Amino acid sequence: MRAMPDIRRSAPAPLFSDTTPPALLERVDAWELSVADGPVIATAIHDGHALRQSLRARVALDDDARWREEDPLTSFLTQVGDARLRVRQSRFEVDLNRPRAEAVYTSPDACWGLDVWTTPLDDVERETSLALHDRFYDMIGELIDRTVARWGSALLIDIHSYNHRRDGPDAAPAAQDDNPDIELGITTLDPERWGDTARRFANVLRRHPVRGALPDVRCNVRFPTGGHFPEWVYAHWGDRVCTISPEYKKIFMDEWSGQADISALYALRDGLSHAVDAVRPEFLK
Template sequence: MRDMFDTPDPRQPHSEVFLSAATPPALRLREEAWDLIVSDGPVIATAIHDGHLLRPSLQPLVALDDTARWREEDPLTSLLTQVGDVRLRVRRSRFEVDLNRPRAQAIYTSPEAAWGLEVWRAPLDETEREASLALYDRFYAMTGELIDRTVERWGCALLIDIHSYNHRRDGPDAPPAAAADNPDIELGITTLDPRRWGDTARRFANVLRRHPVRNALPDVRCNVRFPTGGHFPEWVYAHWGERVCTISPEYKKIFMDEWSGQVDIPALYALRDGLQHAVDAVRPEFLS
């Protein structure tokens, strides 16, 4: 049997992971809540808010329709994970459990926690809450073992924690939010060691700026809209410190209409290509 760090056969399904008897327990579990592809390399790319699925027992309890939920998720960000040696896409919706928030806040219990949206028809009972939190725990156990093995193999790792954000919250016919406060690509770098990885992050950003999207060079800035980062990169930093360089790109939804759902395919692929160039530019720093 192949080790999980062998290069996977491209003919295999997206969710196929090659495992060995030495693989840690959480990585051996078959899990329908996410897709994981692992090949030999130090770059991990994640799309933890891409998912839209809810487990069957929650579907009659949710007060939002599919369109309202989808607008606040990060659809299509999993395509951008193609830049990683390790690719992780969570299939479950953030409305079931938000993996980028602390465990105590991972289930939305009020409109204030969910962009003013009333998520549930009634408060969830303890059975449903525990089921969601069990998924949260499985995710962090699996990801912890994945990062441990990557760092053991390479000495360090580059984690690309990919998200997207809305910029037309006033409605489909209203003007978009001001560009001054809404870069095309925001890089969250609050949870990397600046002494070890500051130059790496600057090179990464400069390469992104050189690759046009929709016939224009993108506005790429750091820590503008989300200056405090998210729980997932904070957890990575707390456990692995300077051994993992975490960069969290937040893509303004210039690759789609966030109200109608219409996708600008060339823009999406241009963003993917720019991200690939940025990863390639800094990859040698993680191969020593």
Template sequence: MQSLQESSPQFFSRDEQLVLEQPSDDWDLVLGDGPVVATAIHDGHAMRDSLLPYLAFSEEERRRDEDPLTGMLAVVGDVRLTVRTSRFEVDLNRPRAKAISTNPADTWGLQVWKGPLPDAELERSLAIHDRFYAMVGSLMDEMIERWGCVLLLDIHSYNHRRDGADAEPAEPHRNPDIDLGVTTLDPRRWGRVADRFAEVLRGHEVGGRRPDVRENVRYEGGGHFPEWLYSTYGERVCAISLEYKKIYMDEWTAQADIAVVEQFRAGLQDAVDAVRGEFLACR
């Protein structure tokens, strides 16, 4: 476990509470006073114009594999971080070396780019990755100093109808309504929190039934973002990745059921409230 990074004054200052000194066009960051951070780093769809000629697939295909509306779930955080930039411009949940890939094996068989990108375009995208991790490092340092520990909710969604609009959905056994990634938190310190968090999510009805909530079903390991948090901050950050099955929308038409989104949000808020005391007690 590495020691805390030194705070980066170019990102934040503190008066009575934390103040963002350097906003970014690539994400929105709302700062409240509390130990819960909610992120939606794949919510965005924006892509800079200079990259569009190199894209090998359509805007609709790109949107299908982004995580639309996850930013609406991130409102449960005291601190809310929603990325505007598409994961296909730069994937902030992957290490820098793989944040932009021209290999379909890295993108579920999708051919994202027509060929290798110019070096100048690669560097512009990778600069976003660098700024993001520098900013989050500064934010975590500030919040740990203030609260002692942090609950970070890494919110995503996933497709379950990849075979087509008229095909059968993926079988439920391997596709829970909410898959909780808890491989990158310290189980001795936060195992009870993760269990309570899941229990509350299961108890909150969505679409007239209790949701199927399980742990570590779809992904054996966490993404780079929670792995980086754990390797940097250890038990001081409890990172839970939430993968919501896209039962709140039609993957193929992009039509959303806002009532279901709101039910997911309410359940997530209840789960946060149920474990908040553990993090307030770190002070």
């Protein structure tokens, strides 16, 4: 695990009500958040597809190309959380799983070789996007603070998906050896406190079939270093937060056409729900 710099700022005023459960005091169009009373926070920070109007006029990618690199439908899986967060804005506007300095894609090297913009973004556009990055981390930081204060610890389920047919819609999918159906990113949890919890979580996922077969569930295969968001959480809360980042191979949809497999999506949701329920008692103060 890498130590992260302390980038957290104190918000000028509380963003949540002083109630149980807390509620956002001001609506933010960039995300949807519902909070019930419990220790499980589920997030889908790459689910969104929206771009503000000034960026839509400058984006070089069509909607299909952007959607293929986003994590559509992952917000459906956040139903397993007590707090459920779906970010509406596209990662092409601001990538909340990257450090602030890298959160706005400025070159093909930053985003799978894609030319995102017809012309380079000016400072005003970049700072507008980065203000959303700041707001997100202020908001999620206060939510985690409140959750840990009430329950003593929190379980963060940081949900993503990944492509496995990058060679084209008619080409063979990537080999299973390096592409598990569900990868669990657990690089940023304290192994002494939460290692057994992560193993139980994975074992429960393995017992719930998807598309007629038990899923291949492994840890830290494709993304062995994790992302900025879980690293930031670990840097600030340490072993008080157990972060598990499921990366779902897009077996629940066709990544080229966008066609969803609804039965597979429900099966993945049900398996995740059982896994969360299996470890939830460990987070009840």
